[in-house]
Amino acid sequence: xxxxxxxVTFVLITVSALAQQTDYETKSNIQxxxxxxxxxxxYINERCVLDIYYPxxxxxxxxxxxxxxxxxxGGSKEIPEALKNKGFAIxxxxxxxxPKAKAAKAIEDAAAAVSWTFNNIxxxxxxxSLIFVSGHSAGGYLGMMIGLDKKWLQKEGIxxxxxxxxxxxxxxxxxxxxxxxxxxxxxKQPTIDAxxxxxxxxxDAPPLLLITGDRELEMLGRYEENAYLARMMKLVGHxxxxxxxxxxxxxxxxxxxxxxxxxxxxxxxxxxxxxx
Numbered sequence: 001x002x003x004x005x006x007x008v009t010f011v012l013i014t015v016s017a018l019a020q021q022t023d024y025e026t027k028s029n030i031q032x033x034x035x036x037x038x039x040x041x042x043y044i045n046e047r048c049v050l051d052i053y054y055p056x057x058x059x060x061x062x063x064x065x066x067x068x069x070x071x072x073x074g075g076s077k078e079i080p081e082a083l084k085n086k087g088f089a090i091x092x093x094x095x096x097x098x099p100k101a102k103a104a105k106a107i108e109d110a111a112a113a114v115s116w117t118f119n120n121i122x123x124x125x126x127x128x129s130l131i132f133v134s135g136h137s138a139g140g141y142l143g144m145m146i147g148l149d150k151k152w153l154q155k156e157g158i159x160x161x162x163x164x165x166x167x168x169x170x171x172x173x174x175x176x177x178x179x180x181x182x183x184x185x186x187x188k189q190p191t192i193d194a195x196x197x198x199x200x201x202x203x204d205a206p207p208l209l210l211i212t213g214d215r216e217l218e219m220l221g222r223y224e225e226n227a228y229l230a231r232m233m234k235l236v237g238h239x240x241x242x243x244x245x246x247x248x249x250x251x252x253x254x255x256x257x258x259x260x261x262x263x264x265x266x267x268x269x270x271x272x273x274x275x276x
Contacts, residue, residue, distance in 0.1 A: 022055045022087065026079070032093075032109075032116035047096050048109055050116070053079045054089035054124045062130035062164070062269055063089040063121050064261070065114055067139030072103045072178040075138070082258035088265065089126050091117055095142070103178045104195065107152055110142040114163070115156035130272070132165045132265055136254050138178075140171025144197035144229075148205055163206040165268050167261050170212045170251055173197045173225035188220065198229050203237035209264045210243045211257045217250035 029049045031038055038045040055061055064083060068075040077092035084090065095109035118128050133143040146152045147166040153159065175191040185191055192198050210230055215223035223245055230243040244260060246253045 022058060022085070024053055024085065025056050026051060026053045030116075032113045043096060043100060047094050048112070049077070049094050050113055051077055051079055051092045052089060052124065053084065053091075054126065055087060057125075058087075059125045060127045060130075061087060061089055061125060062132065062265060063091060063117060063126045064132045064134055064265065065091045065093060065117055065143075067093055067095070067110060067133075067135030067142045069135070069137030069139050070097070072106050072138045072141075072176060073098050080254070080258060082255065083262065086262055089121065089124065098178050098182065103176060103182060106138075106142060107145050107195075108155075111146045111152035111156050111158075114146060115153065115158050118158050118162065129162070130164050130269065131162070132167060132268075133163055134167040134169065134261055135171070136169040137171065137251065138176070140168030141173075141176050141197065143168050144171050144173065144208075145195070145200075147208075148197050148200035148202065149194070150200075161204060161206060164272075165207045165209065165264060166205070167209045167211070167264055169254055169257050169261075170218065170222050171197070171210075171226070172222070173229040177220075190221075198225070198232065201229070201232045201236050201238070203239075205233070205238055207240035207264075207268060208233060208238065208242070209260070210241070211253070211260055212243075212245055213249040213251055213253035214247050215245060217248075219251045222251065 028051045032050050033044055033048050068078055077094040079090045079092045093113040095106045117131055121128055135143045143166055147160055147163050150160045175193050175196040177187050179195045180191055210226040212218055212223045212226045230241050233241040246256050
């Protein structure tokens, strides 16, 4: 009798595991500006595309929009391996790069890509209320700019507060060094103006998880910028700001940071489910 029970249990577990397996599909080089905009600018037409990796035959999944790093002068869209097969859609975004375009154009592109996600993710089965924004270095900066300074997404008809969570990896919190360079400001001269996420601290922003490398190994005070942003967000009354410093890791701290990103997404999803 015990053997029969064991066999039935094993079959049920196996069937359950197979049922839980999810197939994923990738669509590449989707233009996120409209046809008229693409026709008006050859660089937008070439560069402003995204890839989407999403669970097939699934409804209501969360989406992580991922902006690559590269100092606003280099890099290319990517779907990080560490984020695959987690039940989420991942959107990897290309944006215009300096010096071919002014660095601020990258912020416009980031807003347009996130707007595209809000307007289109339901067509793939995703939930528009579960869109997270992340990225590394310059990508983290772009995510914070469009998440904290509401004007960028307002131009696209989107309220930035609809973002479910901001999770930048080692993002610049003062004015980005490429924007400073364009204006003749030395790399080691800190500036906080309208192009600094720090300039736009506000109590009603989406949940914010800041992740950096070790302060002694990071580039140019990057940890301290994030610590300053975290402190100011808390002082203005933002109750969901956290800061993680990854000891022993420098600026290229993405590998240990990805599990923290996944944990934060799942934490917020669980919190939203509890409130329903």
